[in-house]
Amino acid sequence: MQAIDAIDRQILRHLKADGRISNVKLATAVGLSPSACLRRVQILEEQGTIRGYTAIVEGPDTGAGxxxxxxxxxxxxxxxxxxxxxxxxxxxxxxxxxxxxxxxxxxxxxxxxxxxxxxxxxxxxxxxxxxxxxxxxxxxxxxxxxxxx
Missing domain, CATH: 3.30.70.920 (Lrp/AsnC effector binding domain/regulation of amino acid metabolism (RAM) domain)
Structure with missing residues (x-):
């Protein structure tokens, strides 16, 4: 398993705040090229650090109970x-x-x-x-x- 560095932590922080952020915006936010950023995200997914993406649904009509x-x-x-x-x-x-x-x-x-x-x-x-x-x-x-x- 690859060690998580400061850039990986920035990527994770941005993805936690907005799981739908585009790779281009994410790369810009963490100071990487889009291809390098995508490669890091894929590694984080493969090693299980990122286990998935989800929608957080709220409101009276969502059936959330x-x-x-x-x-x-x-x-x-x-x-x-x-x-x-x-x-x-x-x-x-x-x-x-x-x-x-x-x-x-x-x-x-x-x-x-x-x-x-x-x-x-x-x-x-x-x-x-x-x-x-x-x-x-x-x-x-x-x-x-x-x-x-």
Whole structure:
């Protein structure tokens, strides 16, 4: 794997801010020729630093529903328990993100549901049935606060 340098970090920062930026604009922003910039982006993609591109959709008509931040505590923190839990999480598309954590809980999940009633179903039929779960703590997001650009 190629080491990430200062130019790669600039490329990543610009792509995080605007995943649809043209290669020409990106190259200009980081001080490279378009071909050199494209080559760096391709390397970042190939080595898995850039895993994909996505559209962040918001608004009342998008069907986004609600966001729930869920803290999960496992019965044990052995490699086997962690692996089984993570493999099960990957099977559920309503779990949008999953982070192994330090601190009071073992995992932090970003869950999306159409409504509180729909989340209740996810809680009962998905989260509580994940292997090794000892405790679930759910918090409903009120609204998303965007970072400054």
């Amino acid at each position: 609600i966001v729930i931040i869920v803290q999960i505590t496992l019965e044990r923190q052995t490699e086997q328990f962690l692996h089984r839990f993570e493999a099960a999480v990957r099977k559920h598309p309503e779990i949008r993100e999953c982070y192994l954590m330090t601190g009071g809980s073992d995992y932090l999940l970003h869950v999306e549901a159409e409504s509180a009633a729909a989340y209740e179903t996810v809680h009962k039929e998905v989260l509580s049935r994940l292997p090794g779960v000892a405790r679930i703590h759910s918090s409903f997001a009120i609204r998303r606060v965007l970072p400054a650009r």
